[in-house]
Each structure stands twice: as C-alpha cells, then as structure tokens.
Amino acid sequence: xxxxxxxxxxxxxxxxxxxxxxxxxxxxxxxxxxxxxxxxxxxxxxxxxxxxxxxxxxxxxxxxxxxxxxxxxxxxxxxxxxxxxxxxxxxxxxxxxxxxxxxxxxxxxxxxxxxxxxxxxxxxxxxxxxxxxxxxxxxxxxxxxxxxxxxxxxxxxxxxxxxxxxxxxxxxxxxxxxxxxxxxxxxxxxxxxxxxxxxxxxxxxxxxxxxxxxxxxxxxxxxxxxxxxxxxxxxxxxxxxxxxxxxxxxxxxxxxxxxxxxxx
Numbered sequence: 001x002x003x004x005x006x007x008x009x010x011x012x013x014x015x016x017x018x019x020x021x022x023x024x025x026x027x028x029x030x031x032x033x034x035x036x037x038x039x040x041x042x043x044x045x046x047x048x049x050x051x052x053x054x055x056x057x058x059x060x061x062x063x064x065x066x067x068x069x070x071x072x073x074x075x076x077x078x079x080x081x082x083x084x085x086x087x088x089x090x091x092x093x094x095x096x097x098x099x100x101x102x103x104x105x106x107x108x109x110x111x112x113x114x115x116x117x118x119x120x121x122x123x124x125x126x127x128x129x130x131x132x133x134x135x136x137x138x139x140x141x142x143x144x145x146x147x148x149x150x151x152x153x154x155x156x157x158x159x160x161x162x163x164x165x166x167x168x169x170x171x172x173x174x175x176x177x178x179x180x181x182x183x184x185x186x187x188x189x190x191x192x193x194x195x196x197x198x199x200x201x202x203x204x205x206x207x208x209x210x211x212x213x214x215x216x217x218x219x220x221x222x223x224x225x226x227x228x229x230x231x232x233x234x235x236x237x238x239x240x241x242x243x244x245x246x247x248x249x250x251x252x253x254x255x256x257x258x259x260x261x262x263x264x
Contacts, residue, residue, distance in 0.1 A: 001064070001065065001066075001067055002062060002063065002064055002065075003045055003062065003063075003065055003067070003068070004045030004046075004047075004060050004061070004062050005037075005040050005043050005045050005060070005061060005062075005063060005065045006027070006028075006037055006043050006045070006047065006049060006058060006059075006060060006061075007037075007058070007059050007060070007061040007063075008034070008035050008036065008037060008057055008058055009057045009058075009059070010034050010057075011057075012055045012056060012057035013034045013035050013053075013055060013057040014033075014055055014057075014218060014221055015030055015033040015034050015035065015218035015219075016054065016055075016186070016218050016219050016220075016221045016222045016225070017030050017035070017187065017218055017219035018052040018053065018054065018186065018187065018219065018222050019035055019049040019052045019053050019058060020035070021187075022048050022049045022051075022052045023048060023049050024048065025042050025043065025044060025073045025076075025077070026038070026042065026073070026076055026077045027039070027042035027043045027073075027076075028049060030218065030219075033218060035057070035058070038076070039066070039072070039076075040065040040066040041065075041066040041067065041068060041069040041072050042068075042069070042072060042073055042076055043065075043068065044068050045060060045068065047060045054222055054225030054226070054229065055225065131172060131173060132172075133172060134172040134173065134176040134177040134178075135172075135176065135181070136151060136180065137149065137151040137180060137181075140181050140182060140183050141182070141183055141184070142159075142182040142183065142184040142189075142194060142197065142198075143184075143189070143193075145182055147197055147198075147200040147201035147204065147205075148200075148204065148205075149180075151180045152180050152201060152205045152207070153205050153206070154205065154206050154207070154208060155179065155180040155205065155207055155208065156178055156179045156180070156207070156208045156209050156210075156211070157179060157180055157181075157182070157201075157207050157209070157210045157211070158175060158176060158179040158180065158181040158182075158210075158211050158213065159181075159182055159183075159184070159198075159210060159211070159212045159213070159223060159227055160175070160181060160182070160183045160212075160213045160214075161183070161184065161185060161186065161213065161214040161215055161220050161223050162183040162184065162185050163185070163215050163220070164213050164214065164215060164245055165183075167215065167245055167246075167247060167248075167249045168213075168245045168249050168251065169249055174251075175211065175213055175243065179211065182201075184223060184226075186214075186219065186220060186221075186222030186223040186225075186226065187219040187220065187222065191222075191226065194226050195226055195229050195230050195233070196230075198226060198227060198230030199230040199233040199234045200234075201230075202230055202231055202234040202236050202238060203233075203234035203235075203236065207236075207238045208238070209238060209239045209240070209241065210227060210231070210238055210239070210240045210241070211240075211241045211242075211243060212224050212227050212240060212241070212242050212243070212257075213242075213243040213244075213245060214242075214243075214244065214245070215244075215245055215246075215247060216244055216245065216246050216247060216252055217247065224242055224257070227240060228240065228257065239256060240256070240257045241254060241255065241256050241257065242254070242255050242256075242257050
C-alpha cells in the first residue's frame with residue numbers, strides 16, 4: 001500500500017539517538033552509529049521523531065510500504081533486546097522497559113579496572129586532593145539558571161553535558177576555571193525551551209566565547225547542536241570550541257567550531 005513512512009538520511013544522521021525515545025512504537029534503533037527504521041510495519045507515519053533530530057536527517061515520505069501493524073508493535077516492544085556476545089543473560093528486560101536507550105552506545109554497560117599509578121602519572125594534568133572548586137555561581141542546570149544572571153555578562157561560557165564532571169577528573173582546573181557554567185543532558189532532559197533560552201543567553205550577554213564539552217557517545221553530541229542552533233538564531237559571532245571526553249575520562253579532542261561570523 002502507499003502511505004507515509006519515516007525515512008532517515010544516513011549522510012546527515014550522526015547517531016545522536018535523540019529520535020529513539022520519541023518513537024512510542026520502538027520503530028527506531030541506533031545501529032552502526034546511525035538511526036535505523038526497524039521495519040515499515042512498526043512506523044505509524046505520524047513523525048513524532050522529526051522534531052527531535054538536530055540534523056534534519058528524518059523526513060516523512062509517501063511510498064510503498066507495509067501497513068502499520070499495532071499487533072506487531074506490541075510484540076516488538078515486549079521482545080527482549082538481543083544480548084551482546086559475552087554479556088550476562090541472567091536478566092532479560094523487555095524492550096519496552098529499555099526503550100529510551102534502545103541500541104544507543106551511550107547506554108551500554110561497561111566496567112573499568114582502577115587506573116594504575118603509572119597511567120595516572122602519564123596524564124598531563126592530574127588533579128590535587130586539595131584542589132579548590134572553581135564554581136562561581138548557582139544554579140548551574142540550564143533549566144534553572146536565568147539567561148540574564150549577572151555572572152553571564154561578558155562571560156566565557158562553559159556548556160557541559162552533565163556526565164562530564166563525573167568522568168573528567170580535571171574538570172574544575174582544566175575546563176571550569178574562569179568560566180560561567182550551565183549543564184544539561186541532551187538525551188534525558190526535556191529539551192523544550194533549551195534553544196530559546198540559549199539564544200537569549202547568547203544574544204543578550206556579549207559572551208567572550210563558548211566551550212561545549214560532551215562525552216564521546218553519539219547521544220551526547222546533541223548538546224553541540226543545541227548551542228550551534230542558538231548561536232545562529234542569535235546571529236552571534238562568538239567563537240565556539242567543542243571538547244570531547246571519553247567514557248574512561250580522557251580528553252579526546254578540542255576543536256573550534258565557529259571562530260567566524262554566522263553566514264547571512
């Protein structure tokens with residue numbers, strides 16, 4: 001039959017996973033770093049996932065497809081997700097219970113050995129036990145901090161995914177020092193209003209620069225898209241630096257994203 005079905009542009013998709021929890025039918029999964037439609041019959045074609053994609057990689061297309069099947073959806077959502085090779089299968093959890101993180105690399109469990117003294121010495125900046133906090137204001141959650149808070153005027157702004165301070169041991173000395181900070185989770189927070197708030201914050205405070213720091217997992221990159229969209233809406237020239245931290249707490253990359261004016 002001819003009907004509306006979701007189509008994903010793999011060239012645009014960066015695997016952030018923001019679309020996955022918005023699909024109540026469980027029709028979307030992250031596989032090999034890209035969002036995938038599991039089966040046409042699981043997609044109702046209503047497009048609840050469209051507004052969650054910061055890359056514009058999802059669209060609705062009218063084409064030949066299987067009919068939407070509510071019974072197939074129910075069966076799909078009650079089926080346990082595959083257990084990866086080598087993982088424990090002692091407890092099988094229905095897919096519906098884990099829907100929000102289904103297939104996302106950032107939701108996979110990993111356990112690490114303690115960091116050896118030799119590896120600690122190899123790190124370029126090891127935190128001292130007596131290192132003081134560099135935090136200069138409260139609150140820090142993006143939902144709570146006013147975009148007109150005086151600490152933001154002319155500030156160097158740090159926008160951090162909220163797992164970063166836990167993973168990166170030298171967060172205060174290397175990233176927070178000398179900066180105002182807001183934190184958010186692009187995967188689990190309700191992002192409604194985030195872009196609007198960041199737009200106001202950027203437009204009204206003559207920021208010196210913005211540093212966006214996130215974890216290496218794909219679902220965490222959504223925080224970069226939020227900042228860049230807000231910067232564009234504010235028609236701002238403020239430079240933006242992206243910092244990427246590994247799940248082992250190592251600094252993987254630092255790169256400038258917007259050292260020039262916004263086109264147009």
